[in-house]
Amino acid sequence: MLSYQIETRTNETNATGHIDHTVIPVWFELARTPIYELLNPGRSLAAWNTVIRKIEIDYLGQVRHGQDTEVRSCIGEIKNTSFQVLQGLWQAGIAVANGSTVLVCFDYKSGQKMAIPPAVRGQLAAWQE
Amino acid sequence: MLSYQIETRTNETNATGHIDHTVIPVWFELARTPIYELLNPGRSLAAWNTVIRKIEIDYLGQVRHGQDTEVRSCIGEIKNTSFQVLQGLWQAGIAVANGSTVLVCFDYKSGQKMAIPPAVRGQLAAWQE
Amino acid sequence: MLSYQIETRTNETNATGHIDHTVIPVWFELARTPIYELLNPGRSLAAWNTVIRKIEIDYLGQVRHGQDTEVRSCIGEIKNTSFQVLQGLWQAGIAVANGSTVLVCFDYKSGQKMAIPPAVRGQLAAWQE
Amino acid sequence: MLSYQIETRTNETNATGHIDHTVIPVWFELARTPIYELLNPGRSLAAWNTVIRKIEIDYLGQVRHGQDTEVRSCIGEIKNTSFQVLQGLWQAGIAVANGSTVLVCFDYKSGQKMAIPPAVRGQLAAWQE
Numbered sequence: 404m405l406s407y408q409i410e411t412r413t414n415e416t417n418a419t420g421h422i423d424h425t426v427i428p429v430w431f432e433l434a435r436t437p438i439y440e441l442l443n444p445g446r447s448l449a450a451w452n453t454v455i456r457k458i459e460i461d462y463l464g465q466v467r468h469g470q471d472t473e474v475r476s477c478i479g480e481i482k483n484t485s486f487q488v489l490q491g492l493w494q495a496g497i498a499v500a501n502g503s504t505v506l507v508c509f510d511y512k513s514g515q516k517m518a519i520p521p522a523v524r525g526q527l528a529a530w531q532e
Numbered sequence: 533m534l535s536y537q538i539e540t541r542t543n544e545t546n547a548t549g550h551i552d553h554t555v556i557p558v559w560f561e562l563a564r565t566p567i568y569e570l571l572n573p574g575r576s577l578a579a580w581n582t583v584i585r586k587i588e589i590d591y592l593g594q595v596r597h598g599q600d601t602e603v604r605s606c607i608g609e610i611k612n613t614s615f616q617v618l619q620g621l622w623q624a625g626i627a628v629a630n631g632s633t634v635l636v637c638f639d640y641k642s643g644q645k646m647a648i649p650p651a652v653r654g655q656l657a658a659w660q661e
Numbered sequence: 662m663l664s665y666q667i668e669t670r671t672n673e674t675n676a677t678g679h680i681d682h683t684v685i686p687v688w689f690e691l692a693r694t695p696i697y698e699l700l701n702p703g704r705s706l707a708a709w710n711t712v713i714r715k716i717e718i719d720y721l722g723q724v725r726h727g728q729d730t731e732v733r734s735c736i737g738e739i740k741n742t743s744f745q746v747l748q749g750l751w752q753a754g755i756a757v758a759n760g761s762t763v764l765v766c767f768d769y770k771s772g773q774k775m776a777i778p779p780a781v782r783g784q785l786a787a788w789q790e
Numbered sequence: 791m792l793s794y795q796i797e798t799r800t801n802e803t804n805a806t807g808h809i810d811h812t813v814i815p816v817w818f819e820l821a822r823t824p825i826y827e828l829l830n831p832g833r834s835l836a837a838w839n840t841v842i843r844k845i846e847i848d849y850l851g852q853v854r855h856g857q858d859t860e861v862r863s864c865i866g867e868i869k870n871t872s873f874q875v876l877q878g879l880w881q882a883g884i885a886v887a888n889g890s891t892v893l894v895c896f897d898y899k900s901g902q903k904m905a906i907p908p909a910v911r912g913q914l915a916a917w918q919e
Contacts, residue, residue, distance in 0.1 A: 410797065412820055414683050416676035416835060418577035418726065419640065423672040424584040425561060428554045433799055446856055448547035448803060455553040459588045468676065469833055511548065539668065541691055543810040545706060547803035547855065554801050562670055575727055577674060597805065598704055676835035677898065682842040683819060686812045706805035713811040717846045769806065 405530060407434035409472040422466040427500050428458060431490050434474035435504070438488060441526055442508070452517070454509045456485060460502040470494040478530040484508050484516040486527055534659060536563035538601040551595035556629050557587060560619050563603035564633070567617060570655055571637070581646070585614060585634040593628040600624065607659040613637050613645040615656055663788060665692035667730040680724035686716060689748050689760050692732035696746060699784055700766070710775070714743060714763040722757040729753060736788040742766050742774040744785055792917060794821035796859040809853035815845060818877050818889050821861035825875060828913055829895070839904070843872060843892040851886040858882065865917040871895050871903040873914055 409430045417423040436446070443452050472494050479487030485507040492500040508517040519527070538559045546552040565575070572581050601623050608616030614636040621629040637646040648656070667688045675681040694704070701710050730752050737745030743765040750758040766775040777785070796817045804810040823833070830839050859881050866874030872894040879887040895904040906914070 410820070412816065413835070414675055414681040414816055414819065417672055418674035418676070418678045419580055420676045420835065424587070425554070425557045425672050428557055429799065429801055432554060432801065433797070448800070448807065448855060451548055455591050457588070457590050458553070459586070461586050462584050468835060539691070541687065542706070543687055543690065543804055543812050545805035546801055547805070547807045549706065549805045552801040558670065558672055561672065562668070577671070577678065577726060597706060677838055682845070683812070683815045686815055690812060709806055713849050715846070715848050716811070717844070719844050720842050 404532070405434070405437050405476040407436065407474045407476065409433065409474060411468045411470065411472055413468065416468045422468060424460075424462060427460055427462070427466065427492060427502070430472075430474060430492065431458075431460070431488075431502050431504065434476050434490060435488055435506075438476070438478075438506075438527075438530075442523055451511060452508060453506045455504060456507045457505040458502065459504075460500055462500050464497060464499040466492065466499050467494060476530075477532065478527045479503060481519065481524060481527055481531075483518055486519065533661070534563070534566050534605040536565065536603045536605065538562065538603060540597045540599065540601055542597065545597045551597060553589075553591060556589055556591070556595065556621060556631070559601075559603060559621065560587075560589070560605075560617075560631050560633065563605050563619060564617055564635075567605070567607075567635075567656075567659075571652055580640060581637060582635045583638045585636045587631065587633050589629055589631040591629050593626060595621065595628050596623060605659075606661065607656045608632060610648065610653060610656055610660075612647055615648065662790070663692070663695050663734040665694065665732045665734065667691065667732060669726045669728065669730055671726065674726045680726060682718075682720060685718055685720070685724065685750060685758050685760070688730075688732060688750065689716075689718070689746075689762065692734055692748060693746060693762070693764075696734070696736075696764075696785075696788075700781055709769060710766060711764045712767045714765045716760065716762050718758055718760040720758050722755060724750065724757050725752060734788075735790065736785045737761060739777065739782060739785055739789075741776055744777065791919070792821070792824050792863040794823065794861045794863065796820065796861060798855045798857065798859055800855065803855045809855060811847075811849060814847055814849070814853065814879060814887050814889070817859075817861060817879065818845075818847070818875075818891065821863055821877060822875055822891070822893075825863070825865075825893075825914075825917075829910055838898060839895060840893045841896045843894045845889065845891050847887055847889040849887050851884060853879065853886050854881060863917075864919065865914045866890060868906065868911060868914055868918075870905055873906065 415426040476490045479489045488504045490502045544555040605619045608618045617633045619631045673684040734748045737747045746762045748760045802813040863877045866876045875891045877889045
C-alpha cells in the first residue's frame with residue numbers, strides 16, 4: 404500500500420464550503436506519482452508512457468480543506484497492457500472517497516498500447532496488497 | 533437529450549499536448565447546468581440541493597483543445613432520492629469520452645437526502661431519451 | 662475594444678462564496694483569444710508564438726458565479742517585440758477587476774524574442790481604442 | 791523570509807510543455823499559508839479575514855514541472871489596513887518569477903476594511919527582511 408499526503412488548497416473549495424468534487428481526480432492523479440515514477444523514471448512528460456482509460460470515484464462524505472489528507476493506493480487487476488489502481492481518500496481517520504483508475508501502457512510515438520514491462524509488473528504485483 | 537457546447541481553455545491542456553483527463557469531470561459538471569437549473573432555479577449556491585455520489589468516466593480517445601466540443605447528456609435510472617446522468621463528449625463527430633454521474637437530492641441544512649420532487653421527476657423522465 | 666463573454670463555473674468559486682482570485686487570470690487569458698488568433702491563426706499550440714511577460718490585476722469588488730460576465734480588452738503600449746493588453750472584468754454593469762498583461766512575441770524553437778510582424782502591428786494599433 | 795516548497799502537478803503544465811502562467815498565482819497563494827495562519831489561526835474559511843486587492847507577477851523564465859520548486863516570501867510595505875507580500879519563485883537555483891500581492895484586512899460580515907491588529911503587525915514587520 405502506498406500512502407501519499409495531499410496539501411489541500413483554498414481554491415479547491417467551492418461555495419458550498421467543501422472541496423469541489425472535480426478536485427478528487429486531481430489528488431488521485433498526484434497520489435499515483437510513485438506509480439508513474441516506476442513506469443517512467445524521472446517522470447519526464449516528453450517520455451510519458453501511460454494513458455488513463457477509465458476512472459470511477461465514489462464520494463462517501465464531505466471533503467474538507469485544511470485537514471490532514473491522505474490517499475492510500477494499491478494495485479488491483481493487472482492485465483497484459485493495463486492495470487487498475489485502487490485508491491481511498493482519508494481525512495481525520497475517515498474514508499471520504501474511494502476510486503479506481505485503469506491505466507494503459509502507451510507509446511505516444513506509435514499511438515499503440517504496449518505490454519507492461521516484466522520488471523514493472525513485478526513491482527505492481529508487490530503493491531497489490 | 534441535452535446538448536451543451538464547451539469552450540476549451542489553453543490551461544486545460546497538459547504537456548502531452550492534449551486536454552488533461554481531470555478536466556473532463558469539470559466539463560461534464562458544466563454540461564449538467566440545465567439539470568441543476570431544473571432542481572434549483574437560479575442555481576444559487578446558497579440554495580444548492582444536490583450532492584455528487586459517484587462518477588465514472590471512460591476515456592475513448594485523445595481530447596483536443598480548440599475543437600468544436602459538445603457534451604450530450606440524458607438521464608438514466610431515476611430512484612427515490614437519486615438519479616443518474618449519462619454523458620458523452622463529442623469532438624469533430626467522434627465520441628472521445630463517456631461518463632455517468634449519480635446525483636442525490638440533498639438538504640445541506642439538515643444533512644439529509646430528500647425525495648426528488650414530483651415536478652422535477654417528470655422533467656427528468658422526459659430527458660431519459 | 663474587444664468584448665468577450667465568460668461562462669462562470671461552479672468549481673471557480675471558493676468557500677467564501679465568491680470566485681477565487683486565481684480564476685481572473687484564467688478568464689483574462691481566455692478573453693485574449695482574438696489576440697492569439699491574430700498572432701497565430703488557428704491557435705495551434707504547436708505553433709504558439711507568444712509568452713506572458715507580466716500580469717497585473719486590481720480586484721475592485723466581489724466576483725460572483727452565475728452572473729453575466731464580460732471581459733473588455735484593448736491594446737495599450739506597442740513596442741518592438743512586445744505589447745500590452747488592458748482588460749476590465751464587468752458583471753451586471755460594474756467593473757469588478759482591471760488588469761494589464763505584457764505579451765512578448767517569441768520563437769519557441771530558437772528561444773528568442775521576435776519583432777511584432779507589421780500586419781499584426783496594424784491590427785493591434787486598431788484595437789488601441 | 792518565509793520559504794515554502796511547492797509540489798508541482800502534471801495538470802498544471804500546458805501543451806507548450808511548461809507550467810501554465812495562470813498557475814503561479816495559485817502557488818503564490820499557497821505560499822502565503824503562514825501569513826494567513828498568522829491573521830486567522832486555524833485558517834477557517836468561515837472566519838476568513840483578508841481580501842486580495844492587487845497582484846503583480848513578472849515571469850522571468852520557463853517554469854518546469856517536476857523540479858524542486860520554492861517560493862520565498864517577505865513582507866513589503868505595511869499600511870493601516872493593508873500590507874504587501876513580495877514573493878519569488880525559485881527552481882534549481884534560478885528565480886523564474888517574482889510577484890507582489892496587496893492584502894487588505896477585511897470583515898466579511900460588515901463588508902468593511904479593518905485595521906491590522908497590533909500583534910499581527912509586529913510579526914509582519916519581523917518578516918520584512
